[in-house]
Amino acid sequence: KNQVEQSPQSLIILEGKNCTLQCNYTVSPFSNLRWYKQDTGRGPVSLTIMTFSENTKSNGRYTATLDADTKQSSLHITASQLSDSASYICVVSDRGSTLGRLYFGRGTQLTVWP
Amino acid sequence: EADIYQTPRYLVIGTGKKITLECSQTMGHDKMYWYQQDPGMELHLIHYSYGVNSTEKGDLSSESTVSRIRTEHFPLTLESARPSHTSQYLCASSERDATNEKLFFGSGTQLSVL
Numbered sequence: 001k002n003q004v005e006q007s008p009q010s011l012i013i014l015e016g017k018n019c020t021l022q023c024n025y026t027v028s029p030f031s032n033l034r035w036y037k038q039d040t041g042r043g044p045v046s047l048t049i050m051t052f053s054e055n056t057k058s059n060g061r062y063t064a065t066l067d068a069d070t071k072q073s074s075l076h077i078t079a080s081q082l083s084d085s086a087s088y089i090c091v092v093s094d095r096g097s098t099l100g101r102l103y104f105g106r107g108t109q110l111t112v113w114p
Numbered sequence: 115e116a117d118i119y120q121t122p123r124y125l126v127i128g129t130g131k132k133i134t135l136e137c138s139q140t141m142g143h144d145k146m147y148w149y150q151q152d153p154g155m156e157l158h159l160i161h162y163s164y165g166v167n168s169t170e171k172g173d174l175s176s177e178s179t180v181s182r183i184r185t186e187h188f189p190l191t192l193e194s195a196r197p198s199h200t201s202q203y204l205c206a207s208s209e210r211d212a213t214n215e216k217l218f219f220g221s222g223t224q225l226s227v228l
Contacts, residue, residue: 004156034216043120043204043219044157089157093214101173104156 003027004105006090012111017080021108023073023090031093031100035064035075038087038107047075047088077110085112117141120205120220127195128228135190135223137205146188147217149204150174157204163188195227 007022025033032051036044048057048064050073056065061078077084087107094100118139127133139146144165149157159172163182177199178192188207192199202224206217 009154031214041123041224042221043118043206044217045219046216049216102159104158106154106156109154 004090004092004103006105006108008108009106010109010111012113013080015080015082015112015114019077019080019110021075021088021110023075023105025071025073025090025092025103027092027094027103029094030068031095033066033073034091035062036089036091038089040086044089080112082112082114085110118205118207118218118220120223122223123221124224126226126228129196131195133192133195133225135203135225137188137190137220138186139207139218140186141207141209141218142185143207143209143218144185145208145210146182147206148172148180148188148190149206150176151202151204161190197227200225200227
């Protein structure tokens, strides 16, 4: 059972517009949640990591939010650029220790058109 | 930019051949990982290592094997490739435990077995 669900599966927006990607998880216990950006044919690159006590974190035009009570996270992209076209992957860690594991979502495929 | 390198980037090979996918990192990380990713699907952990001479199988059953003779090198070997092995293989590393901090990924090897 996939414990990390992302929506939408794919999204097309025009350059300069904002967008929000969603991540719902059922992983328990919860340690941290990260967002990665994966360009086509490349490995994922870390954007943000948030622990239980953090409800927002920014990295340039990317802002991630976390609601640990509802087990939801979002990634907001401001003033989108063509280079933002990529898959955005939500990853949840359950223990934050050598006994823990990472749970990966399937990603949201974002396409930015000029 | 992560200092973790995978070769080859692309590999097309016939059924029954033995192949080795190379992964090297220059960050001195003890922890290294191999993930398998099919299009539109989540990453699955197939092997990991916590240091020299340490290797463990991951969550997804795999017919591949790994070795860790040097800290910087973590190759993956398939003794007899089959079409079912066609996938993207991503190598990653982390300084400490992956559940506590971000992973650094290589660019991946896209393997096609005919």
